[in-house]
Amino acid sequence: MNTRPPTLEEVAQRAGVSTGTVSRVINNARHVSDKSRRAVQSAITELGYVPNTAARSLATARRGAVVLVISSDDPALFANLFFAEVITGVNAVLEETDLQLMLLLAASARGRERFAKVLQSRGADGVMLLALKENDPLSKMAEDSGLPAVHGGRSLDRPPQWYVDADNRGGARAAVEHLIASGRRNIATITGELDTHAGMSRFMGFREATVLAGLSDARVAHGDFSETSGAAGMKLLLDDHPDLDAVFVASDAMATGALSVLRERGKRVPEDVAVVGFNDIVTAQHTRPALTTVRQPIEALGREMTRMLLRLLNGERPTSLILPTELVVRDSA
Amino acid sequence: MNTRPPTLEEVAQRAGVSTGTVSRVINNARHVSDKSRRAVQSAITELGYVPNTAARSLATARRGAVVLVISSDDPALFANLFFAEVITGVNAVLEETDLQLMLLLAASARGRERFAKVLQSRGADGVMLLALKENDPLSKMAEDSGLPAVHGGRSLDRPPQWYVDADNRGGARAAVEHLIASGRRNIATITGELDTHAGMSRFMGFREATVLAGLSDARVAHGDFSETSGAAGMKLLLDDHPDLDAVFVASDAMATGALSVLRERGKRVPEDVAVVGFNDIVTAQHTRPALTTVRQPIEALGREMTRMLLRLLNGERPTSLILPTELVVRDSA
DNA sequence: TACAGTCCTGTAAGCGCTAACAGCCCCACC
């Protein structure tokens, strides 16, 4: 549709210097006189020259892009705006560089193939992986490729070398300590899937807080993070431990389920039973009563993953990060 | 970290053919004997060869990527999972091709600069633009670049050549007709910003439905899509038109505000006043009562934008699309 | 047998950039 964009060579001609010099100016390398530099710069603006990414990539073997891979097809991942917030964080850091962001949803087999292609064809300089399940093949693929890779979250089996994660354990502990501080003594929990790092960590946090306070950690029901499993867990707990006066629920979705069971059973929240959730999903403030919960710093997760990847690309060896969580006190506890 | 990936030339050597032939096999062009083809294919799998994207881009002047640009920094855009859904749709279509998705948040000045760079450096083969405001500079930038560009949504001033939009007018009309069908006669509306295409279309839909039914279209309050403006609008309406028995609200956020005002004023929903929103944001099903609203096909929007862009890249001239909306009947009307 | 027409294949010239290399000039120092 358009005329061909100007090339570096044309800039060189117009500026009356060689291509080498133009290249030096563009990459602001040393050994360029002020005179040449000025000549080149004005030639560049006059021509509206912008370096061709492909040519540069080919010559430098650097791609100028990183890829963010989202593995989970779990709609719950989206339900708390996780996705949008992570990307906002990633973008904020990348804006300061000249790296582009590529996005890949790799839940399907086709998506995994495409990821493999990107890896093999060196289509990106680095990888950020999000929402992997246990033993997710993507993790191994990334590792095998030899590209710098940063993970969001950890898996239980084999923690990745570089990751950023939220402090699930500390968050859970803070939640339970809040319950204790408000006078609760018979505290129960509904756990998430214990074969996930997050699920297990939140459970450990619960145990830590109760045991440290000299309370029982025996009121436990196991869920899978879903709303229905939260409801089921709450029923079990009420049947087995009718004396409970508080419950720490390992996800807001489960907490929503728990709240409706409590309502059915005629328990007042928080008077009879206090409830704390985890995640601060968008609907948490719209439940009745509004849900007290633990918020994860999701945008910061995106930011820090990106910063870590940049360091890796830069040849440094950063250390993995655990980001603090925050207790959001509303009405349910 | 790794040994250099195999090149096309190495494949050629191993297969005992020339690089030209290998290239033909890869791009499955004609004029390759079965024998050569097989030889090449097995060499490829043995070596684990994947074409280098940068080299191919340089040679073909095609980038193998399209960019999705999100302009708005409005968190409301995210609040209904708009973002995630669009991307899911885009990704679904892109998966069938070998195009990669680049993502750019271009709300900031820096973001706009980066967008310009992508455009100028031919960093992508095509563009999808989302959530533009009126007179958004991005729109003009895309146009000037000459790259194929598809818009999600329209602006009032100058509709883009290729766009996909939701049927705001039809959705509004269906909402109001639902109110009429359930016996309401004194129907009000709270509009969105009337300098946006969506805001104006929804208002037009309201007027169309009321006028066609021989009802008054005079009960109007103006809002800006936000929750507080919805509350303010509802107050005005109740003051000016105490006889109203239904209200069509041009966004769910505003509807949420309206609901709380109605509650304050002791109006029962839907008995005294029926309420219909627009967007079907995630919280709509958690309001009290659950909000009847108009759902936009957001994932389909992403899909269709992408399909349209593919056609454009393919040299065809598709026609712009208006996607149907759907009334989701819950408890508020 | 000669000829044109098909297929297939190899060769090589780019695509637009970077970076190593080699020169040049100029200055400082002895």
Next chain:
DNA sequence: GGTGGGGCTGTTAGCGCTTACAGGACTGTA
């Protein structure tokens, strides 16, 4: 006045692929 060492610059060989172009090997036809 000779020597050495910078700083600057031009030249050029790639980076790994695609794609004319120019054959060569066949086939079918005259």
